[in-house]
Amino acid sequence: MGTRLTSRRALGPWVGTVPITPAFGAVAHKLDSDVVMFSESQQRIYRLDKDSGSVWFDIVAGTQPDTVTQNFARRVKCAPDEASGYVSNCVAQWLAMGFLCHWPQQGSLPSVLPLRQTSAAKAGDIYSIAGARIAISFADARSKKAWEALAGHLRKQAAGSSKTQVVEANLSVDQYRDGYRIRGLSSDFTEYADPAAVAVGLKEAVMHVVLDRQPYWIALHSAALRADAGAVLLAGASGRGKTTLAALLNALGMSAFSDDVTLVSSRRPRIWGMPFSFAVKPGSWDRLRSSVPSLDRLPEFRRPDGRTVKYLKPFRHCETADKVSAIIFPHFSGGSSLQISTLPKMTGLLALLQEAISGSRQLSAAVFGSICQLLNDAEVIEMTYGDGIAAAEWVTMHFKPCS
Structure with a gap:
């Protein structure tokens, strides 16, 4: 997304009694010569051209409106009224799209999701993965063997080997019908036909435990x-x-x-x-x-x-x-x-x-x-x-x- 310089007529003064500030979750970053904007509320990415990007970064820095216009006129070597029109056009678009807001912003900061609760290890081995401790127990040797091929080298200890063993999750592989199921994430579960499928399912389950514990990873x-x-x-x-x-x-x-x-x-x-x-x-x-x-x-x-x-x-x-x-x-x-x-x-x-x-x-x-x-x-x-x-x-x- 870029605002093009299409008119020499100013759209109105960008000056008011209420300051303008970036909305919560609206950020822009430079990537080489590109400027990329992200809106957390919209979950969308926009591409700014170099000119509109320079205006955004001036606003984010708290630069006074007159100075933003002067900086733009100097950078692109245009007349003051042309610069004023361009900057006013940018601000109007960004206000309309929710990237900018008048301070103080109405509403509240986005809520932070709670971290996953910990519990005592019940059985099996406790694996340390990406900062999380996860206890996993198995119904039989075949399912454990498949998992060990995938994760046997990771740092672990046996449940019950020390007095205090706090974990982020207790996962258990149970025999179910003609195959297996994994319990411990939620009331929902998936059936797995054989030990090889269990290993793949456990890997995905572990990833979700880690991500649930760190919601903004x-x-x-x-x-x-x-x-x-x-x-x-x-x-x-x-x-x-x-x-x-x-x-x-x-x-x-x-x-x-x-x-x-x-x-x-x-x-x-x-x-x-x-x-x-x-x-x-x-x-x-x-x-x-x-x-x-x-x-x-x-x-x-x-x-x-x-x-x-x-x-x-x-x-x-x-x-x-x-x-x-x-x-x-x-x-x-x-x-x-x-x-x-x-x-x-x-x-x-x-x-x-x-x-x-x-x-x-x-x-x-x-x-x-x-x-x-x-x-x-x-x-x-x-x-x-x-x-x-x-x-x-x-x-x-x-x-x-x-x-």
């Missing part, structure tokens, strides 16, 4: 690995080669934050990981064998989506980071040479948000600002590759793993 569909200058995110839709590349980078020395879900917070640390095992599909097994000699010995699991996978435990993993050095959108294309190009950060923002999940089920202005900050700190790259080893070596050459 957001989950990005990306793998994340640790480099010297900050996390490297591998983002994009399923089937693009993210997991294969992440597993190869992990084998080359990059610690894994997450296999396909990266959590972003509005506070420090900004990045939280969920470092489950890499779910590698048959098409990637040949490319991984040279880096992962144990691959052939791993059991196969058939997920509910019909895909066969092996769960490859990360060689090393970590939990948090405060900065992102690169956001890479990989695309595997068999037989292709390695192609690297820089993406506009606005393109990266829209791609990240396309498949994101927020804890409050709505994106907050604060988390939107965190994502913009991560993008401004990072290189945003599109990568097409046919040789996974060559692609992984390029990443480690440009984003050195931590020693």
